[in-house]
């Protein structure tokens with residue numbers, strides 16, 4: 001792990017932790033709230049590193065000291081990451097009991113035992129009650145960090161005992177930079193994938209190269225080629241790929257509409273394929289583009305109402 005490969009972490013949040021620690025004013029419990037994908041868990045882990053760092057120069061992001069290294073690899077005995085277990089839908093009381101037990105032990109390796117509760121709004125009621133106890137009687141030398149993108153769903157008694165820090169959403173350029181650093185994606189492709197992350201496509205920031213390969217297929221075999229019914233058939237075999245196709249088509253024709261209004265390449269989501277966008281724009285009237293966009297939107301709605309998605313995609317293709 002080096003600075004280059006570091007997940008994006010909000011500077012504002014880390015500055016807060018750094019100041020509070022230097023002043024000896026760290027609270028026992030924090031709630032990091034902010035939208036999905038803002039980097040809440042990464043910020044929590046970095047805070048855990050900061051309070052346990054062994055480097056004589058003090059913590060810096062990407063610190064190679066043994067403690068920081070262990071925390072990132074999930075092997076630090078004093079840092080616990082609590083998440084929903086695989087197929088379960090909630091954080092359970094056993095997990096909180098486990099945390100309480102570890103919090104009550106002597107510090108093993110680090111200076112501060114840290115418990116990170118990911119998506120804390122997913123605790124069930126018994127788990128929440130157990131956590132409340134921990135918050136009411138904090139053990140010394142412990143730090144609890146909750147993260148949530150739906151903090152309103154955390155019971156008030158818990159929320160009021162945590163110091164809440166807002167983790168702002170990442171800008172498109174910050175996200176693109178992270179994709180470049182972490183996945184070594186080409187800059188032009190990172191911009192496209194980052195544009196998609198703004199929507200609901202988790203895939204674009206977890207595996208940007210795979211996402212971009214699928215994007216290229218949709219452009220080349222659905223939008224730009226003659227209708228390929230076999231390809232449409234493959235894509236409609238699962239809802240996720242059909243939905244992704246519709247989002248790609250929607251953003252592509254949004255780009256086409258922008259180009260028709262005289263926008264430059266930098267305004268496009270599919271800027272790396274600006275030539276294709278311009279080529280399609282040249283062959284369509286403004287009314288055509290509006291009709292296609294309306295067609296995509298109604299196909300997306302149709303999916304929610306369980307309409308025949310394959311038929312929608314064939315009809316949509318025929319409009320182009």
Ligand SMILES: [Zn+2]
Nearest residue numbers: 053063065068
């Ligand atoms: Zn360190």
